[in-house]
Amino acid sequence: MDAYLTRLRGLLGERDPLDVLRETPTHLQAILDDPRFDPDEAWREGGWTGRAILAHLADQEVGFAFRARQTVATAEVERHPLDDADAPLPPHIVQPYDQDAWARHYERMDPALAVAAFSSLRAWNLAWLARLDLAGWLARYYHPERDAEETVDDFVRFLAGHDLNHLEQLGTILDG
Numbered sequence: 001m002d003a004y005l006t007r008l009r010g011l012l013g014e015r016d017p018l019d020v021l022r023e024t025p026t027h028l029q030a031i032l033d034d035p036r037f038d039p040d041e042a043w044r045e046g047g048w049t050g051r052a053i054l055a056h057l058a059d060q061e062v063g064f065a066f067r068a069r070q071t072v073a074t075a076e077v078e079r080h081p082l083d084d085a086d087a088p089l090p091p092h093i094v095q096p097y098d099q100d101a102w103a104r105h106y107e108r109m110d111p112a113l114a115v116a117a118f119s120s121l122r123a124w125n126l127a128w129l130a131r132l133d134l135a136g137w138l139a140r141y142y143h144p145e146r147d148a149e150e151t152v153d154d155f156v157r158f159l160a161g162h163d164l165n166h167l168e169q170l171g172t173i174l175d176g
């Protein structure tokens with residue numbers, strides 16, 4: 001496992017990932033409302049600004065929504081009658097995207113709109129996750145960038161660690 005994924009798993013630790021996902025919109029709104037928050041300040045030299053981090057979180061939520069739904073939909077596809085009923089279905093292959101290319105316009109994005117979009121999408125994604133059965137949580141996808149098969153459950157844990165990582169960066173801006 002690469003260092004980034006290890007870091008995200010370490011940030012999550014034993015916390016319930018769904019609790020983290022539910023709490024993040026409230027934390028983001030509190031950061032946005034804090035008078036010490038300067039959205040145009042970078043969290044470290046050469047790092048993203050608060051504005052960029054908020055836009056990235058909104059975009060990541062879009063990416064999660066699509067990838068997770070495609071994974072579950074692929075796993076739920078009915079087999080053709082001539083298929084081997086005992087053979088496992090191949091996992092969905094997620095479409096990688098270039099995070100840096102998406103980020104090119106982040107400095108022009110409205111941080112309040114990013115938080116609002118993120119919060120709405122997160123609520124929608126949490127409602128979708130709440131209706132998943134065990135098969136949905138265990139639906140597999142293949143991630144070409146990591147050359148690994150993962151499950152929706154793995155993805156949710158990644159997303160929770162990802163939230164914590166960026167909340168930490170935004171906290172650095174507040175404390176700056």
